[in-house]
Amino acid sequence: MNNWTRKHNKFSVQNRLTPTARELWQWLLDEMPEGSNEIIDLRDFNKWVKRTRGFPHDRKTVKSAAQQLLDKGVLTQAKSYTAYVWKWRLQPIRVLMPPPFRKPQKKLTFQSEIPNLDPSNPQPLKDEYLTTTTDLEDAESGEFEQKLQACRKAGIYYYPKDAQFMHGFSLQEVLKAIIYFLFNRDGVRHPEGWFKVCLEDNWAGKEKERHQLRVQWSTEGLFEAIRYCNQKMGMA
Known part of the structure; x- marks a missing residue:
């Protein structure tokens, strides 16, 4: 890639x-x-x-x-x-993603009030733009490395080029998926492929929903389910 x-x-x-x-x-x-x-x-x-x-x-x-x-x-x-x-x-x-349009810097005729700063020179604005962009890219790169490191600690090993899919998920989402993997790793043969699908399909989030449904389950619900199945078998 x-x-x-x-x-x-x-x-x-x-x-x-x-x-x-x-x-x-x-x-x-x-x-x-x-x-x-x-x-x-x-x-x-x-x-x-x-x-x-x-x-x-x-x-x-x-x-x-x-x-x-x-x-x-x-x-x-x-x-x-x-x-x-x-x-x-x-x-x-x-x-x-074309380059952003930037209006030409107009030259100012009056003297700048700030010493040693020529108002006709757009260089400080350019440096500020580049610094902001670089800081953003560095932050994204640092978070990506944290995701890779967390995966490695859990026994999930990716080369960076194979882990680009994690850019679409927050660090919090990746960590939740890793915890879900650790609770289910005994039955996993290929951690890298399993984890990728787990993250993309939000298995951790779906498991939370299933747990909430189980908590709400009651004995009355059990008997209702048995009656329903018996009725269906009687109709078959």
């Missing part, structure tokens, strides 16, 4: 792309040059996913990911041949 940049990641976060949509975009970057029009079979993407993590995505998930890239303008000029075979244009990231 050498073609994936910080701009690609920033666009993904801003447009709330699902992890599968980001994964498909990353795969497309290796399959076709940005700005080109090519025929792509989504089943090839799913074969790659299976080789990478041990099992493929659900077909509906792949179709939904492709549709999201179309909706967000990552893919354009789409032409469908079958449900899986498409011809489309992969938009360059420079088109999706």
